[in-house]
Structure formats: C-alpha cells, structure tokens
Amino acid sequence: MxxxxxxxxxxxxxxALLWxxxxxxxxxxxxxxxxFLIIYLPFYITTLSVVYLTTRSSSIVSLFQILKELVVLIGVLVFLFYQKKIAEYPIRMMATDWFLLGFLSLGFLYLLLPLGQASLINKVLYYKSMIIPGFVYxxxxxxxxxxxEIHLLFKIIFGIAIGxxxxNLLENYILNxxxxxxxxxxxxxxxxxxxxxxxxxxxxWTFETQAVTKRLASFxxxxxxxxxxxxxGFAAGLIWFLTTKKEYNWFYILVMFCSLGSLVFSASRAAFGAFFLMxxxxxxxFGLYKLIAAGFLSLLAFAIYVIFFASEDFYFFVLDTITFENSSSIGHVVEWLLxxxxxxxxxxGIGLAMSGNFGSVSDELRVGGENQFLIYGVQMGWLGMLLYIFxxxxxxxxxxxTFYRTNNTQIARVAFVGSVTKVGLLLPLFTANVEIYTYVSWISWWMIGFSVQEYSYLRNLTNDSIQKMPSL
Incomplete structure (x- = not known):
C-alpha cells in the first residue's frame, strides 16, 4: 500500500511542480x-511519511520538505526578475502591509540579537516559518x-474538502x-x-479523544x-452557493456537507466553536439574523441532547470541557499561564524558537505553546504579539x-473566504500553534494579500475619480 x-x-x-x-x-x-501549494500542502506530512516508509532515506525526505519553501522563493525571484524597472514599481502601503512588515522586521531583529537559549540554526528555522507566509502574502x-484562474483555485479547494x-469515510467504515x-x-x-x-x-494523543475513540485526520x-x-472549505462552498444560480448550486451544498462531516470526524472542540463563530x-x-437565531436554537438543541439523551461519557466529556476540568482543557490553561x-x-520577549510546537523548538526550552498569540508574545514580547494581532x-x-466594494464576483469570493477563514481560525488560535498548519494558514494569508491588493486598487480608483471631479 x-x-x-x-x-x-x-x-x-x-x-503539479513541473506545470x-x-x-x-x-x-x-x-x-x-x-x-502548487494548494495541491501539495494538504498532503505534506502524509507525503513525507510515505516517502520515508518507502525509501528509508532522510535525504529524499528533505527534498520533499523544501519543495514548498522553494516554490515560494522561486515565485518571489520570478516576480523581481520580470519587473523591468523594479525601482519604479508602484508601492501603495496599506495598514496590513505595515503591521505585517513590522512583525517580520521585529522577528528579523530577534534573529540577530543574542537573546534566548535556542541555537542559531533553530532560530533561523523558526524565522523561516514566519517569513515564508510573509512572502506568500x-x-x-x-x-x-x-x-x-480564480475558478481553478476554488475547484482545487472543493476537491480537497470532498477528498x-x-x-474519513474510508478510515471509519472500511479500514476501521x-x-x-x-x-x-x-x-x-x-x-x-x-x-x-x-x-x-x-x-x-491528538488522534484520540479522552474516551479513547478515534479522531480522524484524513490525509x-x-x-x-x-x-x-x-x-x-465550508466558507468557499457557502459563498459559491450564495452567488450561484439555484440550478447549479447543489455541488456547493455537497462541499459544505463534506466539510461539516470532516469537522465531526475530527472531534475538535475548538474547531466546533470556531465553526459557530464563523x-x-x-x-x-449578510445581515442574516434568522441564521443567528437558527444557530442559537442549534446550540440549545445540542444542550438539551447532552443533558437528557447523550451517553454518560459524552455528557461528562462536554461538562469537563466547559468547566476546564478536562485534561486537555487544563493543559491549555497551564500553557497559557506559563x-x-x-x-x-x-x-x-525571551527570543525566537523558545515557544510553540514548531519542529525547531526544543522541548527542554519550550515556554508555553498552545496559543498562537502568546507564542509570539513569549518570543518577541508584547510588541510582537500586538503586531501579529493588528x-x-x-x-x-x-x-x-473588498468583498463589499468590488464588482468582480470572483474577487469578492476570494475576499469573503479569506476574511471568514481568518475569523473562523480565531478560536483555534487560542488553543493551538495554528500557523504551522500550512495549508489553511498560507492559503488564507495569500487570500488576504490578494484582497488587500484589490482594496488598494479600488481606493485609488475612488481617489482618482474624486480628483477628476469638476469644482463647483
């Protein structure tokens, strides 16, 4: 196999790489x-695992490991090469540009400073995990x-969600x-x-619940x-469902159903909370206040189910989660306090590669690690955390x-998915080192960058129109 x-x-x-x-x-x-990223990243760890199992060669694994960074860096170099007059390239900095540039610049400063006990190579590897998403943006x-091109992008996202x-069905019902x-x-x-x-x-332990039932991860x-x-995947399916003629939107219902199904198989409490937040x-x-009411009723129905109909194990699992008596929840609180x-x-801050679950962070040096905001705060201080938040x-x-202002439906879809996904990730950001989930992290940062580009264009278009208006 x-x-x-x-x-x-x-x-x-x-x-995919050659194309x-x-x-x-x-x-x-x-x-x-x-x-390439959107095709490769969902299968990244599965690919590395299969490559090592088949070849038993860490060198070959390393080749597959660097592919994602290599493609991003080639993209940056090709961009610079094809700019005939790079010095005259129009730069219109927006708020997100300034905050992200400040965050990455601060990270580079902490890379150079003799701060912390992590080795230089571990600091470099950690900063690489920060700068590459910056390049993607x-x-x-x-x-x-x-x-x-945008349609092709979404087709791949839909394929990943359904796949x-x-x-998950194969794991749960056939392979067991x-x-x-x-x-x-x-x-x-x-x-x-x-x-x-x-x-x-x-x-x-991530692959099982406290009741020793399987938590599935697919690929x-x-x-x-x-x-x-x-x-x-759910956000992408939803916006296409809302912006497509009814006779063609059955497919997007399927995408949303598959996304929800995978969410159930994952048994992630933070992700369930994130879904309702999203x-x-x-x-x-959209001003869909009936949807808010439906969401409240769904939560009420869930509460009734847990209290009156659920098994005793599931009842105490939910209760311990809410009261932070669950071992996993207690672990999160301990990490936050540290x-x-x-x-x-x-x-x-205490220096790079001193917090988080990234591979270059040594266990004996790790301080905290289950809250993305605090991870950056531990390493680069309050300023680093605030720059990331901003x-x-x-x-x-x-x-x-951008979603509200653009007349281009495809661009509006990208802007919607980018913003909604980042909002949906806010809750998991409190309980995990989410930026290491390269597929959702990098692709959503690209969508944010793409949307900011369109917003910059729309704003300058509006300013030019105002300047050209005849005076009264």
Missing part, C-alpha cells in the same frame, strides 16, 4: 506558485488573477483505523522528528489541522471591505 501511495503522490506532485515551474519561470506567471498582494471527507497507521506516520515522527509514538493507536497531519482546514460572522456580513508569566517577567485584524477588515 505504501509503495502505491508513494507512486501516486510522486506522480501528482511531480506533474507550475513552467508557468512561473518561462511565462512569468509568478502567482501560479499558489496552485506579498505574492498575493501582487497577484491579478482572471476569472478562470478529505471520502478518506487511521490512514496514518498505514503511511509510516509514527516511523517518520520517530526517526525524523524524534517523537515517540503515544496513545492507544500508536500515533499521538492531513493531524485532526486539528484537518478541522481548521475544512473551515476554509457562522455568526457570516450572518453579520506563557503569560513569561511575558510579564520578560515584556520584551496584521491579522486589519487583513480581515480590508478583505471584508
């Missing part, structure tokens, strides 16, 4: 890097896609096991990441990444403004 998966993944990744490189290098379409900020659910039990996931973690197998399924790295990623935000965007204590004692918040606001 592993050999078959290895051949399939290698062929698909190879074809994207041809478009980028020979035709100057630097923006096409996003197509930058390329999105300089992308102008036509209708067909994830189909694999996690896909990761067949792909060499544990072996890859043990040899490459030095992570011992844990839990009752020989993977990690994603773990259930938490899948749960966060399908939020983007629905509430969508209802506000991070806050560090930030209070060291308001300027970059995220301004990106959501400007994307939403």
């Amino acid at each position: 592993a050999l078959i998966l290895f051949i399939i993944l290698s062929v698909v990744i190879g074809i 994207v490189l041809e478009q980028m290098v020979f035709k100057g379409n630097w923006s096409y890097f996003i197509f 930058f390329l999105g900020r300089n992308t102008r896609f036509n209708k067909q 994830a659910f189909l694999v 096991a996690h896909l990761q039990q067949f792909t060499g996931y544990s072996l890859y973690n043990l040899v490459i990441n030095q992570i011992e197998p844990t839990g009752n399924f020989g993977l990690t 994603f790295s773990d259930p938490l990444e899948m749960a966060s990623s399908v939020l983007m 629905i509430f935000f969508i209802a506000l965007v 991070a806050l204590d560090s930030m209070i004692g060291n308001p300027l 970059a995220l918040g301004s990106g959501i606001v400007l994307s939403l403004r």
